[in-house]
Amino acid sequence: MNAPHAVSVLSAAATGQPSHASVLSLPPAAQTHVTVRGLCKAFGGVPLYADFNLDLPRGRIVSIFGPNGCGKSTLMNMIAGLVPMDAGEILFDGKTLKQTKIGYVFQNYRDALFPWLSAWDNIAYPLRRGGMAAAAVQAKVDALVALFEIRFDLQRYPYELSGGQMQTVCIMRSLATEPEVLFLDEPFSALDFEMTLFIRAKLQEAHLATGTTMVIVSHDLEDAVFLADRILLLTRRPTRIAEIVPFDLPRPRQPEAVADAEFVRVKAHTLAVFRREMNT
């Protein structure tokens, strides 16, 4: 799990070469799952990303962190196919997005769940639509219930659940299809601290159990560092990679890990890079 060479992000934004050239000339580093090559995106004529390259390591949790407006969510949403890119190529193990099963956890869990279905049916929905037999659906949801140690009644409707319970259901639903990559867009920003601790713990357990590659966008430095194997720090726009900070504290990390010397060091270093980027 702890491959030392997995830091494999190539910041080639400054090369200025046409994107097709870099697509051809930049092979992915070993242990890479997702490759982003020659990504270009502009909003209203102002470039946000220009010839941006990135490798996301397999089976790791990568946090994306950066100044406001640098396009953290935009980058993740382009990889997830929710936002179209102007140019570039994104491949998952050499496959296109269409050939890849992905999961996505939205910041706004209330708007992401289907309120006409019970929590249980929400989790089962992608499985049923994927053509899975009823018995297999039951078994899969039961396994998720066991993994997440669910104690609330899943026959209730989403609007009858607390915010943390809704977000838990969202995460269970996104993991039900066993996605290759799970994207999480500020999954804690609408949760209280208690629920944040709970979901952090559950995400780690799910990650250990499934080995799913995860990408998390966070605006909270502690959240970003706590779960991450790699912290992807972005610059102001036009956005480049400021630094990839590795964080190899063993899992599962307990809430007390925030007092661990390594955690404190990585967080301080990340903050220093962030502040440097803010001021340039």
Added chain:
Amino acid sequence: MTRRWLPLLGPLLLLALWQLMISAHWVKPVLLPPPGDTLAHLVEVFTSGAILPDLAATLYRTLASFAIAVAIGVPLGVVLGSSEGAYRSVEFVIDFFRSTPSSALIPLFMLIFGITDINKIAIASFGAMLIVLFNSAYGVMNAKKTRVMAAQIMGVSRWHVFKDVLLMESLAQTFVGLRSAVSMALVIVIVAEMFIGSESGLGHRIIDAQQVFNVKDMYTAILVTGALGYGLNLVFLLAEKRLIHWSGKA
């Protein structure tokens, strides 16, 4: 305990005011019969069954118009709503006719359908259909983007995104439309029964009673019409609460 009876206070006050207007001789009895007499007459027309054919005729026309409005309005609204360009291109026409009082179109409909029962149903279903269509279209257009994206990310087909998400999302707004539409259908049916040569219906009964100064019967018919409108609204409200249980909560 006392709170439960609060809703009765308004009607009782109204009846008291009604009686006061008569006792104090503010209004001539030939224009306004005493409430006791009117309520007695109301009971009588129901026990004798005299009002039932009119009530049935109005109810039939209203529900028939409503059914036609739903059969055309919901599918058309959903289709238009799922393509914003399509809706924008006809938006002006819909808004224009929605803003035009349907009663203003009665002469036009008389030219087309003549003085028939079909005419009354046609004009009422036209007015109601615009409301249904407009609400269904907006229900689809205002579907939560996050829900649609959530379904797309799961890799479900476009048809299933439409059926499982867009259509379900539109239901709450559609039901708002259905409730307004059935009220609108009743309004137009009553007006049509008054002014398009009619042999039956509550509207016909009201205008007939007025012509011969049978005010007791006129007020009775008005009360029954009001109760019918209230009842229809209540039925749809209860159905909405049961079927669209998530409405207003998510």
